[in-house]
Amino acid sequence: xxxxxxxxxxxxxxxxxxxxxxxxxxxxxxxxxxxxxxxxxxxxxxxxxxxxxxxxxxxxxxxxxxxxxxxxxxxxxxxxxxxxxxxxxxxxxxxxxxxxxxxxxxxxxxxxxxxxxxxxxxxxxxxxxxxxxxxxxxxxxxxxxxxxxxxxxxxxxxxxxxxxxxxxxxxxxxxxxxxxxxxxxxxxxxxxxxxxxxxxxxxxxxxxxxxxxxxxxxxxxxxxxxxxxxxxxxxxxxxxxxxxxxxxxxxxxxxxxxxxxxxxxxxxxxxxxxxxxxxxxxxxxxxxxxxxxxxxxxxxxxxxxxxxxxxxxxxxxxxxxxxxxxxxxxxxxxxxxxxxxxxxxxxxxxxxxxxxxxxxxxxxxxxxxxxxxxxxxxxxxxxxxxxxxxxxxxxxxxxxxxxxxxxxxxxxxxxxxxxxxxxxxxxxxxxxxxxxxxxxxxxxxxxxxxxxxx
Amino acid sequence: xxxxxxxxxxxxxxxxxxxxxxxxxxxxxxxxxxxxxxxxxxxxxxxxxxxxxxxxxxxxxxxxxxxxxxxxxxxxxxxxxxxxxxxxxxxxxxxxxxxxxxxxxxxxxxxxxxxxxxxxxxxxxxxxxxxxxxxxxxxxxxxxxxxxxxxxxxxxxxxxxxxxxxxxxxxxxxxxxxxxxxxxxxxxxxxxxxxxxxxxxxxxxxxxxxxxxxxxxxxxxxxxxxxxxxxxxxxxxxxxxxxxxxxxxxxxxxxxxxxxxxxxxxxxxxxxxxxxxxxxxxxxxxxxxxxxxxxxxxxxxxxxxxxxxxxxxxxxxxxxxxxxxxxxxxxxxx
Numbered sequence: 001x002x003x004x005x006x007x008x009x010x011x012x013x014x015x016x017x018x019x020x021x022x023x024x025x026x027x028x029x030x031x032x033x034x035x036x037x038x039x040x041x042x043x044x045x046x047x048x049x050x051x052x053x054x055x056x057x058x059x060x061x062x063x064x065x066x067x068x069x070x071x072x073x074x075x076x077x078x079x080x081x082x083x084x085x086x087x088x089x090x091x092x093x094x095x096x097x098x099x100x101x102x103x104x105x106x107x108x109x110x111x112x113x114x115x116x117x118x119x120x121x122x123x124x125x126x127x128x129x130x131x132x133x134x135x136x137x138x139x140x141x142x143x144x145x146x147x148x149x150x151x152x153x154x155x156x157x158x159x160x161x162x163x164x165x166x167x168x169x170x171x172x173x174x175x176x177x178x179x180x181x182x183x184x185x186x187x188x189x190x191x192x193x194x195x196x197x198x199x200x201x202x203x204x205x206x207x208x209x210x211x212x213x214x215x216x217x218x219x220x221x222x223x224x225x226x227x228x229x230x231x232x233x234x235x236x237x238x239x240x241x242x243x244x245x246x247x248x249x250x251x252x253x254x255x256x257x258x259x260x261x262x263x264x265x266x267x268x269x270x271x272x273x274x275x276x277x278x279x280x281x282x283x284x285x286x287x288x289x290x291x292x293x294x295x296x297x298x299x300x301x302x303x304x305x306x307x308x309x310x311x312x313x314x315x316x317x318x319x320x321x322x323x324x325x326x327x328x329x330x331x332x333x334x335x336x337x338x339x340x341x342x343x344x345x346x347x348x349x350x351x352x353x354x355x356x357x358x359x360x361x362x363x364x365x366x367x368x369x370x371x372x373x374x375x376x377x378x379x380x381x382x383x384x385x386x387x388x389x390x391x392x393x394x395x396x397x398x399x400x401x402x403x404x405x406x407x408x409x410x411x412x413x414x415x416x417x418x419x420x421x422x423x424x425x426x427x428x429x430x431x432x433x434x435x436x437x438x439x440x441x442x443x444x445x446x447x448x449x450x451x452x453x454x
Numbered sequence: 455x456x457x458x459x460x461x462x463x464x465x466x467x468x469x470x471x472x473x474x475x476x477x478x479x480x481x482x483x484x485x486x487x488x489x490x491x492x493x494x495x496x497x498x499x500x501x502x503x504x505x506x507x508x509x510x511x512x513x514x515x516x517x518x519x520x521x522x523x524x525x526x527x528x529x530x531x532x533x534x535x536x537x538x539x540x541x542x543x544x545x546x547x548x549x550x551x552x553x554x555x556x557x558x559x560x561x562x563x564x565x566x567x568x569x570x571x572x573x574x575x576x577x578x579x580x581x582x583x584x585x586x587x588x589x590x591x592x593x594x595x596x597x598x599x600x601x602x603x604x605x606x607x608x609x610x611x612x613x614x615x616x617x618x619x620x621x622x623x624x625x626x627x628x629x630x631x632x633x634x635x636x637x638x639x640x641x642x643x644x645x646x647x648x649x650x651x652x653x654x655x656x657x658x659x660x661x662x663x664x665x666x667x668x669x670x671x672x673x674x675x676x677x678x679x680x681x682x683x684x685x686x687x688x689x690x691x692x693x694x695x696x697x698x699x700x701x702x703x704x705x706x707x708x709x710x711x712x713x714x715x716x717x718x719x720x721x722x723x724x725x726x727x728x729x730x731x732x733x734x735x736x737x738x739x740x741x742x743x744x745x746x747x748x749x750x751x752x753x754x755x756x757x758x759x760x761x762x763x764x765x766x767x768x769x770x771x772x773x774x775x776x777x778x779x780x781x782x783x784x785x786x787x788x
Contacts, residue, residue, distance in 0.1 A: 063556050064556045064557075064560070067509075067552060067553055067555060067556045068553060070509055070512070070552060071548060071549040071552035071553060072549070073516070074512065074515060074516055074519075074545060074548055074549075074552075075545045075549070077516045077519035077520055077523075078519050078534060078541055078545060080523060080530075081519075081523070081530050081531060081533070081534030081535070082534045082535065082538055082541060082542060085530075085531035085532070085534060085535050085600070085601070086531065086600070088523055088527055088530050088531040088534070089527050089528055089530075089531035089599060090527075091527075092523045092524065092527020092528075092530060092531070092747060092751075093524075093527055093747035093748050093750075093751040094751070095523070096520065096521075096522075096523035096524025096525065096527055096530075096747065096751065096755075097524045097751050097754050097755040097758075099520040099523060099524065100517070100520045100521050100523075100524040100525075100755050100758070100759070101755070101758050102520065103513065103516050103517045103520045103521070104517070104758055104759065104762040104763070104766065105758070105762060107513045107516055107517075108510065108513050108517075108762075108766040108769075108770070109769075110509075111509040111510035111512075111513045112510050112766065112769045112770050112772075112773050113769070113773070114506075114509055114510075115505070115506030115507060115509070115510070115773050115776075115777065116506070116773060116776055118506070119505070119506050119777070120506070120776055120777075123776050123777070124776055163748060165599065167527070167747075167748070169748040169750065169751075170748065170750040170751055170754065171750065173750075173754050401531065401534075401535045401600070401601075402535055402600050402601055402602070403535060403538070404605070407538060407539075407605055411538070411539075411542045414542065414546060415546070418546050418549060418550075422549055422550065422553055425553075425557060425564070426553060426556075426557065429556070429557060429560040429561065432560070433560070
């Protein structure tokens with residue numbers, strides 16, 4: 001089936017496939033864990049049962065999503081070694097400790113308190129249960145911090161030297177952890193997780209509002225999600241812009257590919273809105289562009305010169321087509337989210353937030369938008385780093401281990417088959433949980449107090 | 455030289471692997487025993503006895519991966535390609551068993567599918583871990599900091615034997631865990647299973663122990679040369695004492711002691727494996743010093759480990775304490 005593909009191509013496909021599936025679950029978990037903490041806190045503070053209903057409703061979905069995140073994450077901790085063992089040997093001294101800190105400070109925290117969060121409310125009482133819920137949320141955020149530090153180091157490596165075995169040797173841990181792109185990437189990613197979750201919650205709420213406009217719990221979660229969208233979407237656009245400027249400074253070739261700038265522009269570069277990248281001829285066909293706007297955005301000066309990919313050696317050029325498109329998808333969704341937030345504020349101000357059918361229809365349509373944008377952004381930054389695994393220091397082609405194409409192909413097929421089967425079923429169960437309205441009497445657990453007193 | 459960073463780290467990694475083996479060992483064991491459940495209630499009880507803790511148990515496996523990458527990157531880079539197929543099979547098996555906890559309760563029609571996935575996934579993961587152990591004992595062909603063997607080197611009668619031993623051993627851990635956590639007919643059945651599994655496990659350990667010294671002459675020397683053998687003698691003696699403890703406590707109807715005895719059998723076996731391995735991390739040629747990351751990596755990771763592992767053990771212990779006692783059959787899943 002994979003005849004004619006090199007082991008490198010198959011190994012890249014395998015990593016891209018397993019990480020793309022995985023990243024959705026932790027992103028959703030990060031958002032949901034914080035959402036649940038807020039809901040539980042509000043329930044304890046106000047004693048308004050609506051919050052408790054919503055907590056129990058989203059907790060079930062969280063449990064399934066988190067479970068999928070755990071099992072797809074275990075795969076990731078071994079993916080560096082199976083196909084990319086040279087990468088593992090060389091970068092292990094730098095990346096390994098960051099991942100070890102992630103496990104020690106985040107994964108154990110999440111796993112240790114997850115059981116209490118899911119099953120322990122009656123056993124430990126409200127205070128400790130609240131504490132456990134908050135610990136799970138903090139764990140998800142710590143995890144994001146460490147893994148994005150590791151990823152950012154691969155984008156903008158710092159604080160290392162190379163030893164005689166060819167390994168990256170840590171010299172300055174502060175410089176490694178707080179490498180130049182880390183703060184920007186962390187903020188951008190955590191906001192993306194929050195936004196994705198808000199839009200998923202809004203999508204579910206929109207669906208239920210279309211069916212029943214008088215469900216208090218549905219209204220409450222729609223309102224909360226729309227507040228998040230209205231507040232976080234503009235912040236995310238500012239954060240994304242800052243991240244882009246940081247990328248221009250440290251990985252200019254990536255920005256050239258994002259912008260579609262094959263040529264250098266000595267007196268102001270245009271912003272290409274749309275077009276078809278033509279990698280053979282090294283130009284953008286049918287480009288629709290606004291003169292000088294790119295220079296204004298990236299350099300805050302209409303006439304600032306911007307270098308293009310003609311200044312980059314062919315061997316160092318990232319794949320333009322993928323990066324060009326994935327970047328545009330992310331941007332388009334980002335502005336749609338901004339519009340959605342604005343629309344909801346307008347409706348809220350007019351007092352028709354729960355009555356505008358079109359707002360609910362569009363929010364349903366936008367339900368998965370955050371995850372699509374998140375994947376598109378991830379593809380932009382990861383493919384834009386090519387042809388390097390550690391930018392400027394280790395090439396992808398030199399990172400692969402002693403693996404044969406048939407073995408990588410066979411395991412790739414196994415991953416595809418199992419992931420679609422298992423996570424397809426998981427998504428089906430998540431959708432089924434979402435289809436139930438929050439107030440609908442659930443035929444699940446009898447209250448635990450009965451069992452205790454019995 | 456002895457108490458330098460690579461040595462300390464070898465000890466910590468060994469501790470993490472052992473912790474993983476005994477913790478995930480008993481919950482994988484519950485999965486292996488799952489097909490013997492006689493009723494829906496038995497299944498629920500077995501599942502619920504490990505539902506709050508399995509995720510934490512499996513985190514030690516991630517620590518094994520991440521920790522090895524951090525402190526012995528060369529070992530990580532050699533072992534994973536060498537054991538490509540068993541590792542990937544194990545990961546896929548763990549996916550099936552991990553999602554079963556949530557999926558099983560979310561469907562009626564597909565419930566049997568996820569239950570088969572839970573049982574088979576647990577058994578296959580255990581088998582692959584045993585094969586991995588056997589393949590390491592057998593020795594891994596390394597040239598120039600990379601795996602130099604073939605795709606099927608890991609498969610041999612010896613590794614199949616170690617694989618089956620681990621399946622039996624995990625099932626023993628699972629059965630004694632269920633003696634501790636359940637009552638009545640299910641507990642009685644687990645007592646019977648534990649007795650049989652105890653015999654199988656100890657026989658398997660015996661055969662593997664006899665065969666191991668012949669995998670590599672170096673192992674033979676480590677075990678049988680004086681004066682070292684005065685120390686190594688402790689391993690078989692301890693094993694004999696534990697055998698007595700296991701069977702006598704099963705017979706006397708104790709609830710906790712069989713589980714403790716099984717855990718200790720794993721600890722002693724692990725020490726035995728450690729005696730064979732040391733000072734190598736990838737037998738027969740890569741020592742812990744050759745595989746170690748630069749000191750700056752070892753030191754930085756050590757600070758965090760020393761600060762955080764006691765904390766982890768503390769709150770993990772607390773989580774176990776919250777869910778102590780018999781599993782309540784009236785208590786549904788969340």
